[in-house]
Amino acid sequence: MSGPAVPAPAGSLPATSRPAGGRPAATNGNAIVQLQAIHKIYALGEEAQVHALRGVDLTISAGSYIAIMGPSGSGKSTLLNLLGCLDRPTAGRYFLGGDDVSQMPDDALSEARGLKIGFIFQSYNLIAQLTVQENIQVPLLYQGRDLRQYNARCAELAGLVGLGDRLHHRPNQLSGGQQQRVAVARSLVNDPLMILADEPTGNLDSKTGAEVLDLIDRLNQAGKTIVLVTHDDRVASRAHRVIHMRDGLIDREVTNRPLPANPHPAHA
Amino acid sequence: MLSFQLISTVRLGIKSLMLHKLRSALTMLGIIFGVCSVIAMLAIGEGASYEAQEAIKKLGSNNILIRSLKPPEAARQQGGGGPRGMQLKYGLTYEDGARLQSTIPGVRRVLPMRIIRENVRFSRNELPCQVIGTLPFYTEVSGAEIVRGRFLCDQDELHQNNICVITAGLAQRLFAIEDPLQHALKIDAFYYRVVGILRERSKPEQRTQAGKMEGEPLDNNVYIPLSASRTRFGEVLIRRSAGSFEAEEVQLHQITVQMQDSAAVETADPQIKTALKRFHDQNDYELIVPLELLRQAEATKRRFNIVLGSIAAISLLVGGIGIMNIMLANVTERTREIGVRRALGAKRRDITLQFLVETVVLSVGGGLIGVAVGMLTPLIVSHATDMKTIVTVWSVLVAFGISGAVGIVFGLYPARAAALLDPIEALRHE
Ligand SMILES: Nc1ncnc2c1ncn2[C@@H]1O[C@H](COP(=O)(O)OP(=O)(O)O)[C@@H](O)[C@H]1O
Numbered sequence: 001m002s003g004p005a006v007p008a009p010a011g012s013l014p015a016t017s018r019p020a021g022g023r024p025a026a027t028n029g030n031a032i033v034q035l036q037a038i039h040k041i042y043a044l045g046e047e048a049q050v051h052a053l054r055g056v057d058l059t060i061s062a063g064s065y066i067a068i069m070g071p072s073g074s075g076k077s078t079l080l081n082l083l084g085c086l087d088r089p090t091a092g093r094y095f096l097g098g099d100d101v102s103q104m105p106d107d108a109l110s111e112a113r114g115l116k117i118g119f120i121f122q123s124y125n126l127i128a129q130l131t132v133q134e135n136i137q138v139p140l141l142y143q144g145r146d147l148r149q150y151n152a153r154c155a156e157l158a159g160l161v162g163l164g165d166r167l168h169h170r171p172n173q174l175s176g177g178q179q180q181r182v183a184v185a186r187s188l189v190n191d192p193l194m195i196l197a198d199e200p201t202g203n204l205d206s207k208t209g210a211e212v213l214d215l216i217d218r219l220n221q222a223g224k225t226i227v228l229v230t231h232d233d234r235v236a237s238r239a240h241r242v243i244h245m246r247d248g249l250i251d252r253e254v255t256n257r258p259l260p261a262n263p264h265p266a267h268a
Numbered sequence: 269m270l271s272f273q274l275i276s277t278v279r280l281g282i283k284s285l286m287l288h289k290l291r292s293a294l295t296m297l298g299i300i301f302g303v304c305s306v307i308a309m310l311a312i313g314e315g316a317s318y319e320a321q322e323a324i325k326k327l328g329s330n331n332i333l334i335r336s337l338k339p340p341e342a343a344r345q346q347g348g349g350g351p352r353g354m355q356l357k358y359g360l361t362y363e364d365g366a367r368l369q370s371t372i373p374g375v376r377r378v379l380p381m382r383i384i385r386e387n388v389r390f391s392r393n394e395l396p397c398q399v400i401g402t403l404p405f406y407t408e409v410s411g412a413e414i415v416r417g418r419f420l421c422d423q424d425e426l427h428q429n430n431i432c433v434i435t436a437g438l439a440q441r442l443f444a445i446e447d448p449l450q451h452a453l454k455i456d457a458f459y460y461r462v463v464g465i466l467r468e469r470s471k472p473e474q475r476t477q478a479g480k481m482e483g484e485p486l487d488n489n490v491y492i493p494l495s496a497s498r499t500r501f502g503e504v505l506i507r508r509s510a511g512s513f514e515a516e517e518v519q520l521h522q523i524t525v526q527m528q529d530s531a532a533v534e535t536a537d538p539q540i541k542t543a544l545k546r547f548h549d550q551n552d553y554e555l556i557v558p559l560e561l562l563r564q565a566e567a568t569k570r571r572f573n574i575v576l577g578s579i580a581a582i583s584l585l586v587g588g589i590g591i592m593n594i595m596l597a598n599v600t601e602r603t604r605e606i607g608v609r610r611a612l613g614a615k616r617r618d619i620t621l622q623f624l625v626e627t628v629v630l631s632v633g634g635g636l637i638g639v640a641v642g643m644l645t646p647l648i649v650s651h652a653t654d655m656k657t658i659v660t661v662w663s664v665l666v667a668f669g670i671s672g673a674v675g676i677v678f679g680l681y682p683a684r685a686a687a688l689l690d691p692i693e694a695l696r697h698e
Pocket residue numbers: 042043044050051052070071072073074075076077078079
């Protein structure tokens with residue numbers, strides 16, 4: 001990688017200051033994510049290395065819906081993990097909501113995940129011993145919030161994903177589609193800057209998968225920023241932008257439809 | 269809201285443990301047994317040493333007891349034949365008493381006692397008793413308590429009065445309906461009027477060489493003035509046994525030296541030994557120092573507690589290793605959950621805390637059950653075996669505290685291992 005571009009100072013990024021306790025003041029079109037020449041190298045031993053990302057530049061605007069596609073091993077998951085602050089890039093800079101998170105210490109990354117990111121996993125990843133309501137509350141727990149004050153919000157979110165009557169069920173009492181909908185509700189509970197989904201319908205049949213995708217569409221229409229990894233063109237067609245990756249680089253980008261200019265009211 | 273978070277973490281820990289009830293219960297078992305055994309064993313040990321110490325204390329911790337003993341060498345010589353065949357002279361003398369009184373510093377009183385086994389009769393009742401000739405201040409030295417009437421007085425001693433004081437137990441056994449204070453007992457050939465009834469603080473040990481039969485009640489005691497004992501029974505006691513007879517000359521069977529305080533006891537102990545040694549060329553007496561016995565009992569108890577502590581430590585260690593083992597398996601099994609929690613914002617210390625809390629819940633839960641069982645066990649033991657048991661507060665606190673500490677110590681490693689997992693790796697874990 002050649003000399004990295006001088007990173008834009010945080011101040012030059014769109015105003016995404018987060019008033020204490022409030023949700024991000026991101027409006028459509030403002031960049032909430034900026035990746036600059038991101039490299040990720042996995043050291044496998046003495047000599048062997050895997051260069052999973054080779055200088056990715058990417059800007060994600062608030063309210064956008066982005067699908068990442070590409071062959072297996074092209075670096076999609078690696079990119080998504082970096083976006084989700086689960087890992088740090090080997091080189092390059094990553095601004096999330098105005099903060100440079102590329103070399104943050106572990107605790108700060110955890111906090112960034114808890115406050116700014118919502119995750120939806122391929123295999124739902126609900127916690128088996130917790131009820132639907134408790135699963136939805138998990139992100140709040142780690143922000144030190146008093147969960148009793150969020151029961152109403154959890155019920156509301158469960159209603160939003162169509163599981164208002166299952167609050168006290170356990171994951172093993174739910175179908176795959178229902179579990180993934182709980183995961184969607186969980187990704188919303190902390191009112192994140194963006195929601196990351198790595199093949200969210202990979203484990204679902206096409207009908208229930210479509211239901212979950214419809215739900216994600218609705219979230220996006222309500223103003224949520226979505227980044228989704230998929231192999232499925234039909235899934236990708238729902239996004240504003242489709243990013244094709246190959247060998248650790250963004251190969252090409254397709255814009256399906258423009259990002260609506262008018263800011264949306266906050267979703268429920 | 270840290271406290272709230274802690275409460276939810278504890279609740280979560282209990283929930284996670286309830287997911288594998290049998291496994292959690294088995295894991296707890298190690299701690300339960302450990303804590304229970306600590307408390308129960310300490311309670312039994314405490315009870316035993318309490319009884320021993322009470323018995324010693326009753327002898328009077330300011331007292332030094334000196335008893336006449338038939339020396340083994342003398343017993344052999346007896347067979348060789350003296351001038352009158354079988355007369356044996358040994359034991360403490362009146363002079364010994366006087367000498368101790370005058371030479372040993374810190375002596376308050378010196379109480380001489382003659383203890384003679386005789387049958388005591390009242391009407392048609394006859395009981396084997398210890399007839400104890402002693403002085404009026406016996407009650408102050410031994411701590412015996414007058415229940416009715418009075419004890420011996422100086423006048424009785426001076427006039428060799430044929431009066432006696434008997435123990436409450438003997439009064440009950442000898443007198444059916446009559447009032448003992450209205451009657452006289454017959455001992456040997458003489459009648460002794462009963463003037464008082466007393467209760468012994470301790471059951472005085474009977475002189476074994478006086479031909480005691482096993483299994484007799486120990487408090488069949490009759491107290492008479494020392495002077496009366498000397499004149500009525502004489503210094504030479506004759507005992508017939510299986511065709512032959514033995515004659516013994518024993519002036520005093522016991523001398524109780526009451527010291528001013530326990531410090532005086534310690535200095536007097538060796539002084540008495542040397543003073544007696546000078547005038548006794550044979551080994552015809554023994555010294556009993558209750559204070560020393562008490563110290564020994566305490567030392568024994570300390571040693572016992574150390575042994576017990578080691579056993580307890582080992583059992584709790586084993587319990588702790590069991591917990592650690594299960595928690596390591598638990599962490600591996602729940603790797604995915606750890607990854608999810610990390611992705612959802614859990615910091616490393618949140619994960620550490622979660623698993624630590626689970627371990628502590630296990631060990632403290634086990635500790636609580638162990639305390640309950642451990643407090644119940646001594647009850648059952650003392651009910652079934654007549655042993656005294658004392659559950660001390662500190663043993664419960666220590667056992668419980670250790671169980672909690674075991675949870676933290678043995679939970680720390682698995683919890684750290686969980687926290688140090690890479691979130692991405694953990695999320696990929698099957
Ligand atoms: N933890 C890791 N250690 C070593 N190599 C890795 C690791 N994670 C991913 N890789 C490698 O990085 C490359 C990109 O992987 P990934 O991002 O998972 O691809 P995709 O999700 O597009 O299939 C692959 O060659 C993969 O083998």
